[in-house]
Amino acid sequence: MWRCKECSVYCPNRYELLKHLRLQHRHRQSYSCPHLNCPCSFKTLNALQIHLSRVHPKQACQEILELESFSCAQCSCKSLSNERDFFMHVGLHLKSHEIVTCMFRNCTFKTNIYGTFHSHKNRKHTPHTISDLKPGIVTTKNLFSQESSDANNDTLCPDDSAVGSISTSPCTDVDMRKTLTDVIEQNFASALLKLEHFAHVPGAKIDEFLEELHCLSSASHPLSVNIIETVLQKHGSTLDKLVIEEVATALSASHPLLKAIEKGGSLSTSYLRNKFYREHFNVIEPVEYVLDKRLSKSFQYVPILKTLQELFKIKHFVEKVVENHQIHKTSEETGVKVTYKSFYDGSHFKENYFLSCGELRILLTLYIDDFEVCNPLGTSRRKHKLCGIYWTLSNLHPASQSALSSIYLTIMCKSDDVKNYGYERIMQPLLQDVITLEEDGIFVPLLGKCVKGTIQVVAADNLSAHSLAGFNESFSAGNICRVCTATRSEIQVTDVRSGSFPLRTKDLHNSHVNSAHQNGSSCCGVKRQCVITKNLAHFSVQTGYPPDLMHDVFEGIVPVELAHCLSLMISKKYFTLDLLNKCILGFPYKWSDKTNKPCMIPHTFSKTIGGNAHENWALIRFLPFIIGHLVPEDEMAWQILMVLKDIIELLVAPVHTEDSIAYLESKISEHRKRYQDLFPNVQLFPKHHFLEHYPSVIRKFGPVVGLWTMRFEAKHSFFKHIIRLSNCFKNVPLSLSSKHQLMISYHMRASSFEKPILEMTNVSSVPVDVLERDIVQSIEQKCPGTIEVHMTRSVKTKGVSFKTGMLVVHGSNSGLPDFGKIVHIFIIQERLFFFTKRLCGWYSEHHRAFELTVCPTKARDLVELSDLADDYPLADYSVGSVRMVTLKRYVLV
Known part of the structure; x- marks a missing residue:
C-alpha cells in the first residue's frame, strides 16, 4: 500500500500513486518521495518517477504501513478502509435523506441533501487532510508485519466486506x-x-x-x-x-x-x-475604470479585497499567517534582548496601536514604479510606459514574500495618465477597499471572524515615493529629504549625526502641508498632502515610506564611487582598465556567485560605471580578490571602497542589534569623511545623505533589506516578456493585467506558498556503524539512538543551496566568525546537519576578507542548520597562494 505524503490518501500500487499525484497534486512546487525513509523531493512528477525507478526499483511497498480505518457516526459501520470509501458511505445516508452532521472539526453544519453537503464540503473543507476530521472518525492501526514487508506482496488490499456493498451502488x-x-x-x-x-x-x-x-x-x-x-x-x-x-x-x-x-x-x-x-479557477478579473471616455483613457484595477478573500480561503495560507503572528506575539511577551529581525521589531510598528494591539492584522506592503515595456532607447520610448502598483502580504515569512507568485497586481495604468489625472484619481478604488479593510475587515471562514488590516508601508524608489507622498520630485536643490528638512547645499557641509537637521514629525509635516495649500507653492519640500494619508486612518508619511537600499546604494552610491575611485587608481597606474576587465571576466566565480557575476566596465565610463544592483554588489564584494594585490594598502581610494563594502555587509544583514547599528553609524561617518577628503570638489549626492539616516531607519522599520524593492523590480520582467511575445499594443494595461490574473489563479490552485523545508534529488541511506568514528560519536551525541542516516552531496532549504565543499559560519573565536568546510551533508530524523572540517580565519584588513588555514587540532564538527551563525553558504577563493573567503552580509557573533 502506498500513502500520499501530501494528503494521506492510500493507493494500491506505485502506478496508482503517480496517477493520483498527477490528478490531485499536479500544481505543487515539489513532490516528496513516497518511501517513508527517503527524504528526496523533486520539482516535477517525471523526476519523481525516474527516482523511483532508479533508487527504489525493488521496493514494492512502503517500509512502514500505518493505515487508517474510518468509522461512520450515523451507523455502526467502523471498517471503512479509506477516505474515499468513507465519503461514499456518507453519501448513501444522504441519499436516504438522513440528517448528517459535518464530520470536520469545529464545523456544526447539518443537512440531509446530498448536493448541499458536497457543495459545503468543497467550499469549506477543500483542501483537507484526515487530521481535520473530528476525533473518533479515524482509527490508526499499525500493519507492519513480516507478511506486509514481503517484497512479493505488491499490494495490500482493504477488507472486501467493507467496500463491497458500496461499490455496487450505481448512483455512487x-x-x-x-x-x-x-x-x-x-x-x-x-x-x-x-x-x-x-x-x-x-x-x-x-x-x-x-x-x-x-x-x-x-x-x-x-x-x-x-x-x-x-x-x-x-x-x-x-x-x-x-x-x-x-x-x-x-x-x-x-x-x-x-x-x-x-x-x-x-x-x-x-x-x-x-x-x-x-x-x-476563481480568476479575479481586473476592473476597468474610465478616466476620460472621450479620449479613451482608463486604467485597470484588480480588487484587493477579493484577492484577500480568495487567499484567506486557503487553509495552508491561513495557517502560515497565524503561525507567523503567534511567533512575533510570543517574542514580544518574552521580552528577550532587543534585536531587529523584521518590521514587527521596529518602533513604528510598536507605536501604532492598530497594528500592535495583539490582534491579527492584515499588513499590506505596496510597491509603485514606472517601467518601460518596449525598448527604452527605441522609437517606442515612453510611448507605452506603464505605472504598476503591486502588493504583498507582510504577514508571511520573508521567504514566502520574495516569490514572484506572492506579489500581486492591483493597478496597471499608463504613466502619462498618472501625471494628467493624479494619484488620487488613479488610486481611488484601491483606497476605498483599504478603508473597508481598516474599518470592517474581511471575514475569514477558517478563523470564524473578521480580520482588519491596512497598508503597512510603501516600497518605492525616491522619485515615486516623493511623488506619491506629496514631496518635491526634484533632488537638485532645496529640501531633498523626506525624513528631515535638510537642503541640497546643507548636506555638503553637515551630516545627520550632528543633529542639525530637524526630523519631519507628524505635526511639523501637517503644518508644511497646510502652508503649501494656502500659498499654492511648496513649503520645506512639501507640495501637497499624501494621497494615502488623506484617506487612511492608520497610515502616515513618517512611518510609511522607508528608504530603498537597492536604489540608494547598489544603483546609486556604489556605481558612482566605483567610477571615481577606479579612475583615480587607473590614473596612478596601479592597473589599466583593460587589465581590470580581464581580471573581472577571468575570475573563477563559484556556485551562486556565478549567477550575478559583474560585467565589464565600459571604456566610456566617467561619473558612473552603470550596471544593475546585483552586478554592482558582486563587483564591490569581489574587487579585493580581483585587483587587491595590485593596490597599495595605504591608498585612500581603496580605503573608501573597503569602508563602503563594510557598510553594504551591514545593510544587507537580516538581523541587527544596537551594537551593529552603532557600528554601522560609525562606518557611515568614516566613509563620508574619507570620501570628502579625497574628492573635495565632488558634491555629495542626496543618496549619500539618505544613507546617513539608515541607522535610525533600522530602529524604526527593522532591517532595511526586508523592505527593498529588489523582488518587486523582478516582477516587471513578467509583463515585459508578455508584450514582447504578443506584440499587441491595443489597451496594454488590460492585456497585461488579464494575463497576470490568469497566472495568479494557477498559483492559487497550487495552495503552496512556501517551498519545502528540504529539497534534494539524490540521497544514500547509510548505517551509522560504517561511518568514521568521530562522525559516529557526533551523531550519537546530537541524535542518540540513530542507526541509519541519509547522505547527499547537495540540498536546498528555503531557497538556499548547500553543497559539499562550501563554507558555513558557525560559532566565533575572539569576536571573529569560525568557518567550517562542508565534508558531508546528513539528513537525520528529517533535520539537516553538516559535518564540517574546522578552519581558522585570520582577518585581512586590506582585502576585507578572511585568510583560511587548517585548524591545528584538525577538529571536525557536526553542525545543525539552526546552529549556524549565518544560514548563507560561502565559497573560498585562491588569492595568490592564500585561500580566502569574504562575507556576503554582516554576521552577529
Whole structure:
C-alpha cells in the first residue's frame, strides 16, 4: 500500500500513486518521495518517477504501513478502509435523506441533501487532510508485519466486506465518474493555461494543436475496436461486431479530454478556454475604470479585497499567517534582548496601536514604479510606459514574500495618465477597499471572524515615493529629504549625526502641508498632502515610506564611487582598465556567485560605471580578490571602497542589534569623511545623505533589506516578456493585467506558498556503524539512538543551496566568525546537519576578507542548520597562494 505524503490518501500500487499525484497534486512546487525513509523531493512528477525507478526499483511497498480505518457516526459501520470509501458511505445516508452532521472539526453544519453537503464540503473543507476530521472518525492501526514487508506482496488490499456493498451502488459510481471527469478536465485546462500564460504560446497555435490532437484521436477508432476484440478473445469472450463498435464509440465520445477539445468543447478555442478558467479557477478579473471616455483613457484595477478573500480561503495560507503572528506575539511577551529581525521589531510598528494591539492584522506592503515595456532607447520610448502598483502580504515569512507568485497586481495604468489625472484619481478604488479593510475587515471562514488590516508601508524608489507622498520630485536643490528638512547645499557641509537637521514629525509635516495649500507653492519640500494619508486612518508619511537600499546604494552610491575611485587608481597606474576587465571576466566565480557575476566596465565610463544592483554588489564584494594585490594598502581610494563594502555587509544583514547599528553609524561617518577628503570638489549626492539616516531607519522599520524593492523590480520582467511575445499594443494595461490574473489563479490552485523545508534529488541511506568514528560519536551525541542516516552531496532549504565543499559560519573565536568546510551533508530524523572540517580565519584588513588555514587540532564538527551563525553558504577563493573567503552580509557573533 502506498500513502500520499501530501494528503494521506492510500493507493494500491506505485502506478496508482503517480496517477493520483498527477490528478490531485499536479500544481505543487515539489513532490516528496513516497518511501517513508527517503527524504528526496523533486520539482516535477517525471523526476519523481525516474527516482523511483532508479533508487527504489525493488521496493514494492512502503517500509512502514500505518493505515487508517474510518468509522461512520450515523451507523455502526467502523471498517471503512479509506477516505474515499468513507465519503461514499456518507453519501448513501444522504441519499436516504438522513440528517448528517459535518464530520470536520469545529464545523456544526447539518443537512440531509446530498448536493448541499458536497457543495459545503468543497467550499469549506477543500483542501483537507484526515487530521481535520473530528476525533473518533479515524482509527490508526499499525500493519507492519513480516507478511506486509514481503517484497512479493505488491499490494495490500482493504477488507472486501467493507467496500463491497458500496461499490455496487450505481448512483455512487456515476458520482465518482462525474468527479473524475471534472478533475481530468480541470487538470488538462490547467496544463493549457500554463502553456498559454506561462510559456506564452499564442492561443491560435494552441487551437491548432488541439484540433490536430482531436483528429488523431478520432482516427484511432479502428485501433480501439481491435484492442477490445483482442482483450475479449484473451478472456474467452465474444461479442457482436456492432456491439464492439458501439463500445469503442462510447469510450471515445465519453473521454473527458476528447469532449473538451472537440468542436464547441469547453477547451476548444481561446475564448472558451478563458471562459472555462474564469468559471473554474476563481480568476479575479481586473476592473476597468474610465478616466476620460472621450479620449479613451482608463486604467485597470484588480480588487484587493477579493484577492484577500480568495487567499484567506486557503487553509495552508491561513495557517502560515497565524503561525507567523503567534511567533512575533510570543517574542514580544518574552521580552528577550532587543534585536531587529523584521518590521514587527521596529518602533513604528510598536507605536501604532492598530497594528500592535495583539490582534491579527492584515499588513499590506505596496510597491509603485514606472517601467518601460518596449525598448527604452527605441522609437517606442515612453510611448507605452506603464505605472504598476503591486502588493504583498507582510504577514508571511520573508521567504514566502520574495516569490514572484506572492506579489500581486492591483493597478496597471499608463504613466502619462498618472501625471494628467493624479494619484488620487488613479488610486481611488484601491483606497476605498483599504478603508473597508481598516474599518470592517474581511471575514475569514477558517478563523470564524473578521480580520482588519491596512497598508503597512510603501516600497518605492525616491522619485515615486516623493511623488506619491506629496514631496518635491526634484533632488537638485532645496529640501531633498523626506525624513528631515535638510537642503541640497546643507548636506555638503553637515551630516545627520550632528543633529542639525530637524526630523519631519507628524505635526511639523501637517503644518508644511497646510502652508503649501494656502500659498499654492511648496513649503520645506512639501507640495501637497499624501494621497494615502488623506484617506487612511492608520497610515502616515513618517512611518510609511522607508528608504530603498537597492536604489540608494547598489544603483546609486556604489556605481558612482566605483567610477571615481577606479579612475583615480587607473590614473596612478596601479592597473589599466583593460587589465581590470580581464581580471573581472577571468575570475573563477563559484556556485551562486556565478549567477550575478559583474560585467565589464565600459571604456566610456566617467561619473558612473552603470550596471544593475546585483552586478554592482558582486563587483564591490569581489574587487579585493580581483585587483587587491595590485593596490597599495595605504591608498585612500581603496580605503573608501573597503569602508563602503563594510557598510553594504551591514545593510544587507537580516538581523541587527544596537551594537551593529552603532557600528554601522560609525562606518557611515568614516566613509563620508574619507570620501570628502579625497574628492573635495565632488558634491555629495542626496543618496549619500539618505544613507546617513539608515541607522535610525533600522530602529524604526527593522532591517532595511526586508523592505527593498529588489523582488518587486523582478516582477516587471513578467509583463515585459508578455508584450514582447504578443506584440499587441491595443489597451496594454488590460492585456497585461488579464494575463497576470490568469497566472495568479494557477498559483492559487497550487495552495503552496512556501517551498519545502528540504529539497534534494539524490540521497544514500547509510548505517551509522560504517561511518568514521568521530562522525559516529557526533551523531550519537546530537541524535542518540540513530542507526541509519541519509547522505547527499547537495540540498536546498528555503531557497538556499548547500553543497559539499562550501563554507558555513558557525560559532566565533575572539569576536571573529569560525568557518567550517562542508565534508558531508546528513539528513537525520528529517533535520539537516553538516559535518564540517574546522578552519581558522585570520582577518585581512586590506582585502576585507578572511585568510583560511587548517585548524591545528584538525577538529571536525557536526553542525545543525539552526546552529549556524549565518544560514548563507560561502565559497573560498585562491588569492595568490592564500585561500580566502569574504562575507556576503554582516554576521552577529
